[in-house]
Amino acid sequence: MKIGELANATGVPSETIRYYEKIGLLPEPDRDSSGYRCYRPAHLDRLLFIRRCRNLDMAQDEIRELIRLAELPEADCSEVDALLARHLIHVRERLKELASLEETLVQLQEACSDRRTVRECGILGGLKSELETPEPEGRHNHVPGTHGPGQT
Known part of the structure; x- marks a missing residue:
């Protein structure tokens, strides 16, 4: 399937899909003869997994770690x-x-x-x-999906 079809199927914008590819959360797809991305069902499954994790406010590093662990199905959970x-x-x-x-x-x-x-x-x-008034120590602004230094 093409990127627009994947975006429609998952509710994830095409730009975000490209970003996930760029940072390695989503494997790069094959390209057809005209250079268009060709996504497989595995891409759809991975993207849905990422979206569910993001809906739980998980950071990219947390998602990356969960993906790594999911690739070891026989390991202790x-x-x-x-x-x-x-x-x-x-x-x-x-x-x-x-x-x-x-x-x-x-x-x-x-x-x-x-x-x-x-x-x-x-x-x-x-x-x-x-x-x-200076902000009390330990308080900081929080952008959803991000964590402070040293936290996962």
């Missing part, structure tokens, strides 16, 4: 379990970060319950004071 346990710790930490974020947003919103001018806006004032 304790490494798979350990990887999932580490990811679950990450998810729980992220939930705490999101709860803190929610609390901050609620406080900001409550600071502007009265009708005021933009100059008097409690939300903007709160954001300004937040920017002047």
Whole structure:
């Protein structure tokens, strides 16, 4: 099948499929005589696996490791379990970060319950004071699907 067909079958954009090939998560397909990529059922299966992992917010390195482990069907699955346990710790930490974020947003919103001018806006004032306060150590922004240094 061609890349557009694979994209339609999986719900993964063509650009993302090419990216996964580039970084080695998806094996490069054969090319037909006119140079178009020709994907096999194995590509479809792998791409669906990657998509499921991404839906669980797994990082590329985690997915790469799961793919490596899946290629050893007779091996002990304790490494798979350990990887999932580490990811679950990450998810729980992220939930705490999101709860803190929610609390901050609620406080900001409550600071502007009265009708005021933009100059008097409690939300903007709160954001300004937040920017002047250094972020506590250990807190960081999180982009879904990524992990901090040294984490998997």
